[in-house]
Structures are given as structure tokens and as C-alpha cells.
Amino acid sequence: MVESISSRARRHARAAPGATHAARPTLFDARALPRWHYLVALAAGALNTLSFAPTPHGGWLALALLAFLYAWLTRTTGWKSAALTGGAFGFGNFVTGVWWLYVSMHDYGGMAAPLAGAALVLFSLYLALYPALAAGLWSRCAARADSGSGDAAQRVMAGWYSALAFASAWALGEWLRGTVFTGFPWLASGYAQVDGPLAGFAALGGVYGVAWMAALAAALVVQALHALMMGQGRRRPALLPALAACALLACGIALAGVSWTTPADGPLSVRILQGNVKQEMKFDEAGVTAAVALYQRMITEKPADLIITPETAVPLLPQQFPEPFGRAVRTFADSTGSSILLGGFGATITPDGRMIDPTNSLFGITPKVNLLYRYDKHHLVPFGEFVPWGFHWFVQLMNIPLGDLARGKPVQPAFQVRNQRVDVDICYEDIFGEEIARNLREAARPASMLVNVSNLAWFGNTIALDQHLQMARMRTLETGRPLVAATNTGTTAAIDARGRITARLPALTLGSLDVAVQGMTGRTPYITAGNSAVLIGSLVLLALGFVRRRHRRGGDGIR
Template identity: 40%
Template sequence: MRGAWSAALLLAGWVQALALAWPFQTLALAGWGLHAGEPTPLLQWLALCVLVLAIVRAPSRRRAAWRTGLFALAWLCGSFWWLFVSMNTYGGMAVPLAAGAVFLLAAFLALYYAAAGALFWRWRAAAPLVQAVVFAALWTLAEVARGTLLTGFPWGAIGYAHVDSLAVLAPWVGVYGMGALAAALAAGTVAALVQRSAPAVPWERTVTVPSGRGLSHGHMASPLLPLLALWLPLLLWPHLGSWLAQRVPTLTASTGTLQVQLLQGNVAQDKKFEPKVGIPFALQWYKEQTALALDRFDAAGKPGLVVLPETAIPLLPQEIDPLWWEAFLGRIERSQSAVLIGIPVGNWREGYTNSVLGWTPSLQPYRYDKYHLVPFGEFVPPFFQWFIDMMQIPLGAYRPGPLGQAPFAWAGQHLGPNICYEDLFGEELAAAFRGPWQAPTVLVNVSNIGWFGNTVAIDQHRHIARLRALELQRPMVRATNTGSTVGIDHMGRVLAELPRLTRGVLGVTVEGRSGLTPFARWAARWDLWPVVLAALALLALCWRRT
């Protein structure tokens, strides 16, 4: 029996990973919500139902922890397996070591969920409402711990599978609140299915009294209700997303439109840093395309914005030929538009930053330094220098910028840059909204996810950006090296997108927004503490009443 549960949980965990962005082109079933590259909330719910059933059927607390950890291990490995590509293909790490590193990271993060499963086992026979509340609270605490402790790595949180189906909640409770509701639905459904008696009081613990006739204490629940609880989501969920997406309330006001040109160079990652291949190409292509984009804005007679991706030029500014800078900045000065470019900045004395530099026609400089750095990729955690020495990734030691940096003011908009996986941390983006007078009206993400090849990471990152747009009700434009270069409106809808792994320029018009969503308001003031305290309060209440 143990082997059967282990196999079922490994499969369920893998299915939950697939729910974040369906990776199969040939297995897309539109009628059931299976679209290539799109989230599948139904699969996420079914997978979590399997986990809850495994916990409540576990013979001991230790076995409940083991089952939850096994599920989480499969889910997390399936969510960010593409880290293997960066370490093996581009980092030069041997296959066993790269695979082992991904496995160990997932195993460590799975411990948060294993602890949650062990605690939830205490309520295995509680009423459905209690199980739903407790499981949601414990799951949320595990998600927040994974996303914040030891710099945090929240990639693959289950709320992203519901960027469409639960979009109406995003401006209020954010991704963790959406995940909490998904967890509650799974636990409540399983409790309704497996319990034969319905307690008269919601907080009353269900007690089964064995007898020769198989009777139980209390009255028998109708078998029709559990079946409906299972089959209604199966029938309705594929159509729920579009219906709810149209009912997201508008909580912000327009600040006018802005025309944007997003550049996607598609420089092969294994050539990007080569001085005779990738670097000369990037210098030439991005200079030419920036000039052409500025020409298009000049011809239209309206100021715009040109955005180049993260480390578009993989050199420090002082390492670039001054004649290149003269031509690049001179074209901006002769235009009526602004430019943002991702580029490393610094020197060996003061340290290095992963930055975005910006200029208006007055050549007044702007600089944003990445705040949330990637462990091992951008800074070396203590005692792990040996790991970096094994990888062949340049510029792996940055220093962070401050939290909540000022936006880039241009054309009546406040542009809020963020770099690569910083858009995973909605609470950190919300820090820029503490002063409403300088809150960003448009979010600008520059990224180079080319480290992870042509994988589902590109689709996953697009949905992460969509959810940030929904939480803050701000449009998000993304300029990337290989994809997803995309324009997203303040309701999380994709306006336009370049095909992945192609070279091109995407023109998109976005509408800036002012005002604060409830999520932006409370996350800017209190970070994620309201989520944590609410979960702890619910646990305390259930602990006393059970």
C-alpha cells in the first residue's frame, strides 16, 4: 500500500507542476482547458485533492509528513527542473551534479510542506469546514516560508495556476490568498467525499463508532452531495476562468497611454558573452534597433519608450567603446522618446550591480539596481563559493540595490523597473507604492531567461508577470532576450507577444494606471504579515474549537 501511495503522490505532484503552464503542444484539449503554455487550474485542484486524501488516510503523523514531502518534491522538481539547463548546458556542471543540485533544492523546500502535512494530520477527522480552513492556513504558511526565508524561492506557487480562474481575488489578497482558496477547495472537497457522517456543528469533530452493522455516530450524509462536490468543478472549471476574468473590479484610474517598443535580441546564451561573437552582435543589433524604434516614434509625432532586455550589452559601461556610447546617446538626444536598457554596472572597488539605465532626450540619467538577487547566479551564499567555482557563469557576484527605488518619470508616466525574477515578489514590488505620489503607473520587466533554454520556464514567467499586473492593477511590459517579450494590461491580459526564440521588436500601447489596490495598500505597509497573522489566527481558532 505504501508503494501505491508513493506512486500516486509522485504522479500528483508532477501533475500540479504541469498545471502551472501546460507544456505539451500535441496533448492540448481546449474543451478541458488544456492549452499549450497556459495554466490549468483543474489539474492543480485534482492534484491537491490527492495529497489531502493521502494525508487524512495516513496511519501516523510521520507518514503524513513523508507523503506530503514526497508530493512537494515531485511538484517542485517538475516546476523548476529547467534549472538543470542553466547549470549543465550553460554552467558546465556535470549531469549528476546539476541534477543533484535541483533535487536537493526541491527536497529542502519540500520540508516546509512536510511540516504542514504533519500538522494537518491532527485534523484528519475534523468537519469539512475545519479541514478546509486548517489546510489552507498551513499550506499558505508553507508557501510564504518558501517564498521569504533564506532570500526565498517562490517559483511555482499554486496561485499561479489560477491567474485566470481566481483573477477576481488577485487585487485583494494576492497570489498567496488565491493559493489559500485553492487549498481550501481541495481539502473541503476531500472531506466531503470521505466522511460518512455530517456533524451538526461545523466545529464538531467527526467520530465514527464501529458496530456490527457499520453504523456511525450522527446522521448519514447524502452520497449525492460529495459526488456533486467532485463533479461540479470538473464540469465547470474549464469555463470558469473566462467568466471570472470579466468580473475583476477596476480599482485604479487611467493616467493615459504610452507607446512602447520592446527589443528581443535572441542572442544564444552560449554565445552571449563571447567577445568575438555575442558581444559584437549585441552592440550592433541593439544600437540599430533602438535607432529604428526612435525613428518610428518620431514619425508618429508622439513620445514613446524603448526597452532593451536584462544585460542586453554584457559589458560594463566603461568597457564599451566611447564611440558606441556617443552614437547611442546622440540618437536619444535627437529624439522625443526615452530608452531603458539592462546592463551590469560597477567596478571591482565598489562592487557590481545588475541594473537598468535610462535616458530621456535631455540625457538626464536614471538608474535602477536590482534588489532581489538570485542565489548562486548573482551572489554567493556563505560557504558555497565552491559551487560557483564549478560553474562557468560570468558576473556571479552582485550587490543589491535598495528596496522601493524611485520610478523613471517619462511622458506623464512613472515607470517602475524590475529585473528578471524580481517579479516573483509582489510584496517587494508593492514597496514602491508606499508613497502614492510616486507609485509606478507602468511596470517594466527586463529579463534574460535564455539561461533556461526553450523550456516551460518562459510560459511560467509570463503568468507570473500577469499575476503581478493583476495584484497591483498596473500594466507590465517585458523585454527579454529569448522570451517571453510581451505587453500585459492592468487586468493581466496579454496585449501582444513576440514568438519565443526569435529576433524582433514588439510594439505595444499600454494604459498607465494610478491608485492603489487593496493588495498594494496592505503589502506596501506590512509586507506579507497580514497573510501570516491571518493564517496563524485561523489555526489558533481551530485548535481551540477542535
């Protein structure tokens, strides 16, 4: 790949002295790219799925593939071909990385296989628009889309701005994907670095800051290799980008050892329950009755400071809980001093007794306190918990029982457990790091630990489970706080404040996990600033690219 780039550059370096600048071929020659160029980009995107969990230490593979993408983009003939290249890479990544959505729609949602497959392809095409946008934006800011002076290749491949623009456009594209239409930040490239060399940057800039650093390091490596191959034995031009890339990796590794938070009092004993209730039984009458009996037994089996059930463990409103269940759980909490977080449904009760505005909720039972704590899910899943405008016909093709739910408040109080405060979230809320950081930032008394409850049975025993756990690990790196995950079928786990999994239950098994969790206090830079630093820096750098292009057009006649 890099060899072909350098050989092309050598060819126009050997062009006849009398040739005009306009006649010389450049790295951005206006000829059309062959179709295999885009097929190779698609294959590289598919390979990028292996950068994420369950692949161990996939961060190094992610860096190599980002380097390939940057080098491959330098072959493009303009912003349109760059966008197609980025889009092909993204489509390959998403269609192989979120294929488990087919399982959700077909196996559990009952959608016909051709429709489920088509929906997966269309959704992957939509997601691919964001890397396409990033690649096109990079080309507009840093590359030459027309023929011009013979040193275009040097300006793009050896210029610092090209690498900075690639990092900025890539991070901005990923942030947009995680924001537009409620967002779907699954497979954001920063997640691959949880066990990689750049994980230390998570506490500074979050997952998008890690992505920015990864893209920059990848681009600098390519520039160093290109300079080395173009230098005809001279190594000095390759030295600076190589040293810069090594410095980024070294800083990432060093920052991973920095403790931004400190222990908050003593640890809590926590029991995490995994009921392994089959999805097809979860909402029918017999399944609900069985779940009530199961979780009554599991909750009252053994005391702990905090006992956590999965999302909608008992898929009922508190007013609908069977009286023996409510009495048994309350008596157990009062007699043992155990606090309990119980997944269920909430609703608003009207004066005439009607239940409106149902919510996906988590209820907290505090020993000898009659008032229930309640957390209502804020970031709802499109098509599963709310129906976007104009898509009711699509949801009707699936057998999803939740329908349209009401949203909870963006910032809600933490749950007090002895001397610790616990921030809770439900299902895929924990893949939105900015929202968790905002909770900690705006709270009068920030929580010392995080809890996520999920029901991933919708996705079977697929890579979705490990991918979700990997994203939960990123939240601990960003916030410097431990996280415990309670799931219905997997992956139930405890993660310490450094992102390490300290205990985990096997998927698709019934059981409980007993762990000691040390809460942490203090703020990481990411809690303080959120995504602001990455976004502002990226926008400023990209804006400079447009200014530079306009200046060149006016100053040297380049079109």
C-alpha cells in the same frame, strides 16, 4: 480515493455494539501506510506540474490535485506520515517543474551531468520540505494521530476547521518557501489560477491569498463528496461544504471583472526589443561587440515613447560603452523624444578610479536630460549573482560570469516617461509580488506601469519561459497595472492590467514588439496590505488548532 475513505468509515460504523471506542478502527488508525501511498502522492505532484504554464486553464487541474492531496492526507496515521505525504507530493512537483535548472547548470554552466542532476534532486528535496511542513502542520492542528472515539473521521472530514487549517497551512508553507534563504516561490499554487476560476482573489490577497482560497475550495469539495457518500442517501450533510466551495469559485470569477484601478492619462507607445543573443556568446569579447552593434541598430531603428532592452543587453559599465554607441543612442533620444531603458552593469567609482560593488543594473535615458536614471537589482539570484556562505566550491563548478554582485536598495524611484511613471525590476525580481506591492505602497507618486527585463537564455527553450511569463501576469492581477517584459531570447510580451497577454514575440527569435500601454492609477487591496492579511489569518487559524487540541486533551481525556 474518496470511496475507500467512505468504505473504511462504513466498516467501523458497522462495528459490534459491544466494542469499546478504543478498539474501533478510525480514519487515523495507527497502522503503517503502504509504500505505494507515498508513490501515488509523488505521481500526483508530478502531474501538478501540468497545472502551470504552458498548460492553458490549468487552474481546474490544480484544484483537482489539491483536492486529491487533501483526501490523501486524511489516510495518514499522524503528523509524520502526513509530512511524508506532503513532501512526496512536493518533490514530484518540483523535480518535474524546475528541471530546467539542469539546463542552466549543465548546458550553460558547464557542470558535469551527474553533478547537475544531483543538484536538481537535492534542491527539489529542499523545496519539498515546505509542503511537508504544511501537511504536518495541518495534521497536528486538525487531524487525529492516535486512536480514539469513533467519530474522528467525521470531525476531520466534515469539520469546517479541517478545511480552514488545510488552507492556512498550505498558504503559510508556500509563503515560507518564497521567503526563507531569499526565497524561491516558483510554482506557488496560486500561479496556476491566473487563467483559473480564482484569479479574482489576486487583487485581494496576492498569489498566496489565491493559494489559500484554492486549498480551501479543494478541501470543501472533498468534504462534500465524503458527506454525500457517508450520508446513505441523505444529501443535507454535503450541502453546506458544496455550497461554500461553489461560492468561493463564483466569487473568484466575479472578482475577476472588478476594476480596482483607473487609466492614468493617455497610453504610451512602447517598443520592446529581443536581441536573441546566444548565452555562450553573451560575455565574450566578440559577443559583447556584436551586442553593442545589434542594440545600437535596434534602438535607433524607430522612435517610441519608451524603448526597452533586455537584462544586460550591453554587458558593460556605462563608462565602458563605446563612444559611437553612446553618442548614437543619446542623439536618437534627444531628436525623437524617445526614453530608453538599457540593461547593463553598474558600479561604484572610488576616488582613485577603481570600480567596486558591481551591480546588475538598468539605465534610463531621458530626452534632453543628461542625468542617467539607474535601477540596481535588489533581489539577487543565489549562485548566479551572489554566492551563499560556504558554497563558493559549488559555484566554481560552473562557468557563471557574474559572480558576487552588490544589492540595490529595496525601494528605488520609478522612471519618468512623459506623463507616466514606470516601476522596473530585473530577472526573477518580478516573482516576488510583495516587493513590487511595497514599491507602489511606499512611493510618494506610485508608478502606473511595470517593466521587467530578463535574460532567460540560461534556461533554453524550456517551460521556464512560460512559467516566468505566467508569474508576471499574476503581478498585473495583484497590482492592477500593465506589465511589459523585455527578454533576450523569450518571452518578450505585453500584459494588460487584467493579466491578459496583448502581444508576444516567439521565443528564440530576433525582433521588436510595438505596443500601446495604458498606465493605471489607484490601489488594489493587495498593494495596501501585501501578504499581511493572509499570513495573520493563517497563523490565527492554526493557533486555534493547537488550542483546540490542548482543550480536548484536558477536557475529554483524549491523548
